[in-house]
Amino acid sequence: MSVAIDLKGKKAIVFGIANDKSIAWHIAKRLNDAGCRIAASYQERTEQFSLPLMKELNNPIFAKCDVVSDELLDSFFAKVKEEFGEVDFLVHSIAFAKREHLQGKFMEINRRGYQVAHEVSAYSLAELTRRVAPMMKNKGSIIAMTYLGSEKAVPGYNIMGVAKAALESSVRYLACDLGERQIRVNAISAGPIATLAASGIANFSDMLLNYVAKAPLKRNITADEVADCALFLCSDLSKAITGQVIYVDAGYSIMGT
Ligand SMILES: NC(=O)c1ccc[n+]([C@@H]2O[C@H](COP(=O)([O-])OP(=O)(O)OC[C@H]3O[C@@H](n4cnc5c(N)ncnc54)[C@H](O)[C@@H]3O)[C@@H](O)[C@H]2O)c1
Numbered sequence: 661m662s663v664a665i666d667l668k669g670k671k672a673i674v675f676g677i678a679n680d681k682s683i684a685w686h687i688a689k690r691l692n693d694a695g696c697r698i699a700a701s702y703q704e705r706t707e708q709f710s711l712p713l714m715k716e717l718n719n720p721i722f723a724k725c726d727v728v729s730d731e732l733l734d735s736f737f738a739k740v741k742e743e744f745g746e747v748d749f750l751v752h753s754i755a756f757a758k759r760e761h762l763q764g765k766f767m768e769i770n771r772r773g774y775q776v777a778h779e780v781s782a783y784s785l786a787e788l789t790r791r792v793a794p795m796m797k798n799k800g801s802i803i804a805m806t807y808l809g810s811e812k813a814v815p816g817y818n819i820m821g822v823a824k825a826a827l828e829s830s831v832r833y834l835a836c837d838l839g840e841r842q843i844r845v846n847a848i849s850a851g852p853i854a855t856l857a858a859s860g861i862a863n864f865s866d867m868l869l870n871y872v873a874k875a876p877l878k879r880n881i882t883a884d885e886v887a888d889c890a891l892f893l894c895s896d897l898s899k900a901i902t903g904q905v906i907y908v909d910a911g912y913s914i915m916g917t
Pocket residue numbers: 675676677678679681682683684702703706725726727728752753754755756780805806807849850851852853854855856857858
């Protein structure tokens with residue numbers, strides 16, 4: 661039996677397109693190619709790389725947004741509401757911590773660094789979900805991006821691991837909040853992929869080598885493989901799956917060494 665995933669008539673909000681390496685970009689393209697319209701948000705600092713990509717999408721909405729700015733969030737969601745009315749999917753593919761907090765000892769983190777990482781990388785999922793849920797009239801799927809550093813101590817990942825643990829827990833609570841309305845909330849835990857965000861992590865190249873050496877599939881993964889999983893999570897093929905962390909990591913997370 662072959663099953664094609666058709667998202668014609670569906671609409672998705674995608675946060676986190678910095679450039680053509682971004683996981684969010686690969687997901688946006690995959691959803692777009694399945695017939696879904698995309699509302700993409702990008703940060704001002706990445707505008708020169710994000711904006712040209714919009715030409716590759718079919719009739720997208722795009723606008724600057726920053727999850728720490730209520731003003732920008734208000735204007736982005738007002739624009740989406742006006743043009744889309746209803747929304748089916750939300751992709752949260754954003755994270756931030758200061759570079760100095762992604763190396764050295766975790767205990768050196770200061771209060772502000774801890775707050776910033778959590779505000780952008782974890783709290784924002786609840787904020788975006790609260791804003792999009794009223795626009796999800798006929799079920800929905802919300803997807804966040806996470807990493808194994810939430811549950812294991814990965815050298816260099818430090819504060820981002822703690823923020824990802826909060827993000828994954830948020831996924832479970834949001835799934836409970838919204839389950840009655842058939843709105844599903846899941847996270848994809850991806851193996852390492854060379855992106856802008858990843859370039860801030862000390863030891864990142866060691867992580868890539870480690871996966872090739874230790875993952876059952878003996879290789880790294882691609883952003884397109886993450887996008888395949890996101891497409892599945894947006895489709896009815898996953899309609900009974902919510903509150904889960906799904907690993908797209910060549911199996912690395914199952915290993916004991
Ligand atoms: N690359 C990897 O190895 C990897 C592995 C597992 C999970 N992830 C996660 O995937 C997600 C996407 O990261 P990526 O690797 O594609 O890198 P990326 O740098 O391409 O994407 C990160 C995005 O976060 C956005 N962002 C940061 N602060 C923001 C703010 N205040 N408001 C709005 N947007 C903000 C950036 O503009 C950027 O688009 C992140 O959650 C990351 O932790 C990445």
